[in-house]
Amino acid sequence: MNRVFSLILFLFILTLWEVFCRVSNISSIIIPAPSAVGLILWDGLTQGYLWIHIWVTTLEMTLGLVIGCSFGVLSGLLLSESVFLKKILWPYILASQVIPKLALGPIFIIWFGFGMTSTVTITALICYFPLLENTLTGVHYIPREKRELFRMLGATRLQTLILLKIPHGLPTILAGVRVSVVLALVGAVVGEFLSGQVGLGATIIAAQGMMDSALMFAVFIIITFIGLAFYQITSIIERWLLRRHNAGVFNANF
Numbered sequence: 677m678n679r680v681f682s683l684i685l686f687l688f689i690l691t692l693w694e695v696f697c698r699v700s701n702i703s704s705i706i707i708p709a710p711s712a713v714g715l716i717l718w719d720g721l722t723q724g725y726l727w728i729h730i731w732v733t734t735l736e737m738t739l740g741l742v743i744g745c746s747f748g749v750l751s752g753l754l755l756s757e758s759v760f761l762k763k764i765l766w767p768y769i770l771a772s773q774v775i776p777k778l779a780l781g782p783i784f785i786i787w788f789g790f791g792m793t794s795t796v797t798i799t800a801l802i803c804y805f806p807l808l809e810n811t812l813t814g815v816h817y818i819p820r821e822k823r824e825l826f827r828m829l830g831a832t833r834l835q836t837l838i839l840l841k842i843p844h845g846l847p848t849i850l851a852g853v854r855v856s857v858v859l860a861l862v863g864a865v866v867g868e869f870l871s872g873q874v875g876l877g878a879t880i881i882a883a884q885g886m887m888d889s890a891l892m893f894a895v896f897i898i899i900t901f902i903g904l905a906f907y908q909i910t911s912i913i914e915r916w917l918l919r920r921h922n923a924g925v926f927n928a929n930f
Contacts, residue, residue: 744860748811748856749808751769753842781794795875809852810848811849815845850918
């Protein structure tokens, strides 16, 4: 029933938007009508010229997400196991995250050139810190009695990490992945603003140059659907992993 009400609200907003654009004298450059946006979107998808941009942005987002999350988790596990490394490296990691990634775009263009490499690098850096922080948090707060049990059973440091810390921190780590999915799409689009020649971000910049607001709104719709699709896929994978975790699959005997 809630979905029905949401759909009704969505249709009501679209209707008001359409009526406003038709009865007012506001320029379509400022606010295009939903019908005009829908027509541009339909033409772009049926004629095929938007699909290459969708593919490039999706690929950049996926690569940046995988690379950033992988390094984030590995770094988090490494720093959680070495207090010495954490004390030395943490100030530098934190300082690197304070710098806006958009400000790093020009230097990445000098290093990697225009195109996918620079965009993937920006996306990976944006995704890195949430996974690092969530991994550190997840594997740190382990109940003392569980630590003592593993110590009494003679578990090695590696066994404790794999069989206790990672499973216990899995919900927190996966929550970081969900956050990174949203950030990855933002990173890919913003990266294309600076260095992309193809992609949805580059399409927005091109539409801006042509003063084509309808095309920009159409791209916004595509970006929204990509973000929602990735978020839903991540949520499904998260629920599957947590069900296995709660069923004790990860808590194997050693």
